[in-house]
Amino acid sequence: MNIDIPVTTNEPILARQSPALEALRRFVHHRSAQIGLTLFTILLICAVFAPIIAPFDPTLPLDNVTRRSAPCVHLLGCPADQPEHLMGIDSNNRDLFSRVVYGSRVSLQIGIITISFAIIVGGFIGAISGFFGGWLDTLLMRTMDILMAFPSLLLAIAIVSVLGPGLYNALLAIGIVSIPIYARVVRGSVLSVKNLEYVDASRALGASNLHLIFNRILPNALTPLIVQGTLGIASAILNAAALSFLGLGAQPPTPEWGLMLGSEAESVFNAPHLVFFPGLAIMVTVLSFNLIGDALRDALDPRLRGSNRA
């Protein structure tokens, strides 16, 4: 039985840096952050330089290829007279590698668009709810509670059933179901500072409610929002992939990973690579955001330091 001895850090007690610099230092030294940022950089390169990296068009069928043929990599012993297809050919004679590379564009857009939408709407709801209080607070927060009473993916499915299947409707649905968590986070931060002296001082100087909310109170919500937003991108990408997998999100021939998985699910037994690679891409992307989110939480919230390190 080993007994835990509190680990003393080597940080000098004097010579403190600014809190932001210190958080940044904690962040870049965090192992999760290092792995997460590496994966994210690869992903970003794929997304930005997709036309250069992808050898073929992601949506056009190729001539002279065998449908669902296995990956052909010259380095791994594939005969040199055959054209190279790193991830094989899909059921529509398209190069899977090119589709997976272009898919990074779609998934990053999905994550960033939905979560920006949720943060703006949720943040607004949380801010006015916490700042004004009273019946408005009760009404808004009970509404958020009801939205949270549904498993998020199922509510998204129900919303898509109203809007109709399609990538943009799926994005809107995922954005809507992500709102409550940001509303709660912002409301919590607003409540914790709105009665502090510095806010009263600013009000006494004649600041308007709008000025108080945006310049005095909301900056305090930034830290939890950054952490929650990063983790939120991960689950938004997963949910969007799930909707597309069910045929309710992106429609063919969009190179979206969930859709690629869904349309090739039938061929898993004779061409498993068609299922393996798009899923791997989803996993790596989601993993990178989860790792960065974890590291950000540890770095920005010193109270939690060391408690959840992988």
Next chain:
Amino acid sequence: MLQFITRRLLLIVPVLIGIMLVTFVIARAIPSDPCVAMMGEKATQAQCAEFRERYGLNDNIFIQFFRYLGQVVQGNFGDSIQYHRPVMDYVSERLPMTFELTIGAMLFSTITGIFLGIISALNRNTIIDTATMVLANIGVSMPVFWLGLMLAYVFSLVFKGTPLYIPPSGRLTPGLSLAPLATVWHMENLTGLARFVVNFLSNSVILNSLLTGNFTILKDALWHLILPSFAVGTIPMATIARMTRSSLLEVLGLDYIRTARAKGLVASLVIRKHALRNALIPIVTVIGLETGALLSGAVLTETVFTLPGMGTALVSAILSRDYPVVQGFTVVIAFIFVLTNLIVDLSYAYFDPRIRLE
């Protein structure tokens, strides 16, 4: 304790009404004419007018909502447009599969998750800890339908012909079937709740085979449930393992644990009786929150393993705009979710007497 339970029960009433309001709005907002959906494209104007009158679609929207509330309280979700039969019958046919899958996945994720978390916490900062947490991180990031498909491939194709072979799809091996309990028990003419309960028991292959003592089918049913439960349970398992680890580490640093060790208690006793009990509260919270992930995962995994559950039914209802089914299924799933969280709340009070007294 009784007062605590009553208060929690009363608190969920507004949430349940809210859930019904949301599903009502969603169902009304589905852009298709219920008359055309129900009677077909050839319905005449007069037929449609009669239809709208009969289903009260001309009434004030508030009256419609309260009528709907009244019907739901009586367990009536209307008729399915596709199948022309009560949605509740359809629910009693499809819910048991999702229920079995969710329970299976929950058992798997809780047992393995807590076990891995304890191992990790006790071997903090060793290779075991790092490996477990890396696996947990990967587990959280995996799409459940992908894991399901890959498991199906590995266990039914790669391991074909070995003892590790597990069937990739379906509820039972083709050829096996169970008689409906209503026939076995001569209860064909039941109505209302009793009918729902008998149908539910009957359509749950596991419960039905247990009740009728058909152990061949029970074994087959459990065999078919392994891969889907594993797939659905993996994400919650990873979350539970992480939470167990951090919660246990926090408790292990407290003074009373040192006291327990100092007075010479066996290490395993300190962990089991002293540390774990206090560490369990945040773990139970996470298990409750993961019910949402389990239900969503079940919906997705049913599609992968072609299981006749609510997920496959819900997706087909959405694609064919069968709004009473969408409405009924969404309400039922949300109710289950709310009830699980209620049970979690109540279990806090059991684990931590301080909460009861607040």
